[in-house]
Amino acid sequence: MEFKEFTKIYEVSNQDISREVYRNNQNTIRIKKEITAVNNLEKIFNAVFYISYKKGFQAMSMRDLSQKTGMSLGSLYAYFKGKNDLLGIIQTQGWAIIKKDIEQVSKSHEAPLEKLKAVIKAHIFLSELFRPWFFFTFMEARNIAAVKSMEDHTQKILTDILVAGEKQDVFKPGNHHLTASIIKAMQQEWYLKQWKYKKLNVSVDQFADHLVGMVEAFCLV
Amino acid sequence: MEFKEFTKIYEVSNQDISREVYRNNQNTIRIKKEITAVNNLEKIFNAVFYISYKKGFQAMSMRDLSQKTGMSLGSLYAYFKGKNDLLGIIQTQGWAIIKKDIEQVSKSHEAPLEKLKAVIKAHIFLSELFRPWFFFTFMEARNIAAVKSMEDHTQKILTDILVAGEKQDVFKPGNHHLTASIIKAMQQEWYLKQWKYKKLNVSVDQFADHLVGMVEAFCLV
């Protein structure tokens, strides 16, 4: 599967995400008109990602955010209770995006190798589609327990596939936990070092294929 | 080479680092007695790493730092001009540690495969020895141009080895820039996700060997 294909199957836009956030937080968001709210939420998220990418969420002031969105300080506080609340909203949503996807993909395919390839690629493609969410979640949430448990969760999926593959004599024996962990690291690389791959002129598809190639070389009997 | 061996060859302690920092910054540091200065600098760095690991450097207040070091606010400012200055000092030193090592190691060995293994392992071992410095540098300096150029630099060393190996028919042809980049990502994993490998009970040596195994499987003809 290539990235283009993936985007057609996985039809979710940034607007959809903002709408989801709006509906999940209608109790705290003071805006009544959905269209207005969704549009502004999108503006807010983009601004947060932009500023946080450069200097981190903590260093971003509400005045920064006000300037970048073009909205006043007062308006912003109609969309979230406080800066900390905003952080929580983004993290929760980022988490939801990742979780939903992984579960979906890991159910498709049966053969271990095909399954492994599909899971690896799906995660990279998803992180490409929502790169700012992934980057932000990684950078700003590092020590939250929730994030660690999510890492464990997604890693377990990979480990299970490797173990199943070994039983079917498709994969070599070895420390599958460790292999799974390193695969995860390689996937993360794509959204953590975007600037590098832009400079190297490497596309998502190239990156994903290269990574799959490395995993195959190491795991296959 | 194993980690134990490495530590014997590379005989540098945290004290040595603090002393280096002291000597490099004698113009701005107001303390005259070296012993006092070096001891307190070490305390300061450890405190910075501890607090920043949990909430990031920006979120760390000078009062946090004062409490954790047991030194007063006033005293702290005798060691650096300001919070921003402190950040710069740590980053510069972190950078120096990495740079010095890599250059040293890349000169040893001649055969591409041996050289590749040595460079990969040395970096992992070094990052283990000075893990807080590496973690801090990665997390707090992500978008500084200096850091990007350093990434390029260390990556180039790996790329060159791969290219040389291909010419000697030891390594398969391929996108060596991309491979080098992914190797770097795998190395970084060791100090970025320390908590995970502690939980998995994976030692530095195991990790390094596993990684070398993956690279060999992929690169060797």
Place this chain on the structure above:
DNA sequence: GTCTATACGTGGATAGAC
């Protein structure tokens, strides 16, 4: 729903005693 004006607290930094 969005704005401006403003209150209030926190945090970086310094002065000056010891």
Place this chain on the structure above:
DNA sequence: GTCTATCCACGTATAGAC
């Protein structure tokens, strides 16, 4: 060299007009 006390700016958050 280190401390306490204090200054001042900046940033979060709210009130209330439009």
